[in-house]
Amino acid sequence: MSGSADRKRLGIDDSFWVWLESPETPMHVAALAVFESESEPATEVAKRIVDAFRDRTDFEARFRSLIVERRFPLPAGRGEAGDVDIDFHLRHKALPAPGGELELAQLISRLHSIQLDARRPMWEVHVIEGLQGNRFAIYIKVHHALINGVDAIRLLARSLADEPEVAMSDPAWALERPRRKGSVRSVRDVDDQNRPSRPKLLMASLKAVNALRKARRSDSSLVGPFVAPRSPLNVEVGPQRRVCTASIDLARIKHLATLSGTSLNDIVLAACAAALRRYLLEIDGLPGMPLVAGCPVSIAPTGSSTDSSVGIMLANLATDEPDPLVRLSVIADSTRSAKEHHSAVPHRALVAYSILAMAPHTLRQLVPTAVRKLPPMFNLIISNVPGPKQRLYLAGARMVGLYPLSLLFRGEALNITAVSHDGRMNFGFTACRSALPHVQNLALYLEDGFDELEHAVSVGRAEGSGLDRAAVVHIQSVLRPDRRSIS
Structure with a gap:
């Protein structure tokens, strides 16, 4: 995976997660979302999602980021991938029968144990079909240097629709980051004037x-x-x-x-x-x-x-x-x-x-x-x-x-x-x-x-x-x- 020559240093707070990265302590956070389809077979919905997501290669900046590992106390670096292979980051899987809670837990345990590849942008999305009850699941994991747990939940929620009539939502990697509201900046400006x-x-x-x-x-x-x-x-x-x-x-x-x-x-x-x-x-x-x-x-x-x-x-x-x-x-x-x-x-x-x-x-x-x-x-x-x-x-x-x-x-x-x-x-x-x-x-x-x-x-x-x-x-x-x- 090629990256641009233009690199920048990560802050100490983000570098911390890079310093701790090891095969025993992979530093990614993840979420498992389970969906239930009422109007059509869940396998068809999962396939439609994968097909639609595979066409979305408009990656937001952090999903193009390459993490440059450095040992403590040197700050880690961040570059940009010249090309992001969607087929590497988006995976389509099926549970073995009977597709119950045990089979899902076993699969997610294995996926959560695997380190993300630092030679590529450090994130993966797995669409999993074969769950009982006409259900499917999505498991997404991202390195903590790129996102924290609170932001990950917010991002996942933003990638979903409020109504079932929406045919297809934008995938998480194609969503731009929200900008800070003016009211928050105003509060900070006032606070800046009075800060100790x-x-x-x-x-x-x-x-x-x-x-x-x-x-x-x-x-x-x-x-x-x-x-x-x-x-x-x-x-x-x-x-x-x-x-x-x-x-x-x-x-x-x-x-x-x-x-x-x-x-x-x-x-x-x-x-x-x-x-x-x-x-x-x-x-x-x-x-x-x-x-x-x-x-x-x-x-x-x-x-x-x-x-x-x-x-x-x-x-x-x-x-x-x-x-x-x-x-x-x-x-x-x-x-x-x-x-x-x-x-x-x-x-x-x-x-x-x-x-x-x-x-x-x-x-x-x-x-x-x-x-x-x-x-x-x-x-x-x-x-x-x-x-x-x-x-x-x-x-x-x-x-x-x-x-x-x-x-x-x-x-x-x-x-x-x-x-x-x-x-x-x-x-x-x-x-x-x-x-x-x-x-x-x-x-x-x-x-x-x-x-x-x-x-x-x-x-x-x-x-x-x-x-x-x-x-x-x-x-x-x-x-x-x-x-x-x-x-």
């Missing part, structure tokens, strides 16, 4: 990092660095991935948050904690100290729809606590303290603060043998990405499932990412196959975790308000619609 000096911003960042460090040595609910225990989740990872998914009714999660007086994210973390606790108990690997989750949070300017800058919030998952209500309370206190800590940092200092706060994790990734010598800053990443609220269609077929699939860092064998879509909260589990046996059980245990929370919250409300058993059963029936998973 750089020394003040640095001091504010250092002060916030010091507060985080002090939290480690106190009984504060704010989680400090290096309190995460070593666990089976924190081992050297191999090249093979195992992915699985789960889908929960979003109204059910919101109602549970309202009943418990917590947030939607707290409920998601509590259900994940319940699943992790059960899984680690089964493999005799539950630490005596609680697991810590790294939760990405937006640090973009208020009102921006194009800036997806993120930092990391540390959350105590209370996996050492057997009582689900106590566990939820600890998680809620932890996330509340973390949000208060972040809100106390001036907005323009958040980027510097995030870099400083994450320095131990960055060091652990970039220095050879550091994973074995340094304790983990957090045990895994649990991320909640906002997705499209409305129903979406491709070539007349409705998207009935959208599952995010992320990457693994060195020493972190599991990632859980959730995305909301059309009244569902969809979870994608990405795991190292060799490190975590039978990790597909986590998807089932997650659903059981929501059941456990519902029972505990309803019983707790009954005991606190004098409700009888009939009222408890009623609360549980309101909260428990159908459940879906792909394992």
Whole structure:
């Protein structure tokens, strides 16, 4: 693949993903979208999509980009491919019979394990036919140096239609990037006039990092660095991935948050904690100290729809606590303290603060043998990405499932990412196959975790308000619609 001689350096934030690229840690993010056709055979729809997409060779800039790998600390480079072979990047596949959830999970696990070819623009789109129920799927993966998870979900949503009557949508690689709105620039202009000096911003960042460090040595609910225990989740990872998914009714999660007086994210973390606790108990690997989750949070300017800058919030998952209500309370206190800590940092200092706060994790990734010598800053990443609220269609077929699939860092064998879509909260589990046996059980245990929370919250409300058993059963029936998973 030829590229132009005109190359430019990537920023440090994008170069980071290039530095970490290896056969054991491929740095691509991905999404799996499942579609259902009502008016014609799904195989015909899939073929029509492939034929139409193959003719679209008007590639947006990032889909023509070549990444020039350089070792840390040299910034990576970016060039432009002189020719992009659509037949290499667009693949048409069919599942073996019976085309069920198992066959789909096995195929996606294999595709997600394969590194992208740095000699070409680092992205692929796979159209997969042969699913049961007159369905087909699309799996898209792009290197993180070219796009992050939030932007990937936004881009996929933009490539779909709001109505089934639209014959064919533009593929993701042919969509121009949206421009920043004038209102956001105006807000920034006003902010620029009142911004503190750089020394003040640095001091504010250092002060916030010091507060985080002090939290480690106190009984504060704010989680400090290096309190995460070593666990089976924190081992050297191999090249093979195992992915699985789960889908929960979003109204059910919101109602549970309202009943418990917590947030939607707290409920998601509590259900994940319940699943992790059960899984680690089964493999005799539950630490005596609680697991810590790294939760990405937006640090973009208020009102921006194009800036997806993120930092990391540390959350105590209370996996050492057997009582689900106590566990939820600890998680809620932890996330509340973390949000208060972040809100106390001036907005323009958040980027510097995030870099400083994450320095131990960055060091652990970039220095050879550091994973074995340094304790983990957090045990895994649990991320909640906002997705499209409305129903979406491709070539007349409705998207009935959208599952995010992320990457693994060195020493972190599991990632859980959730995305909301059309009244569902969809979870994608990405795991190292060799490190975590039978990790597909986590998807089932997650659903059981929501059941456990519902029972505990309803019983707790009954005991606190004098409700009888009939009222408890009623609360549980309101909260428990159908459940879906792909394992």
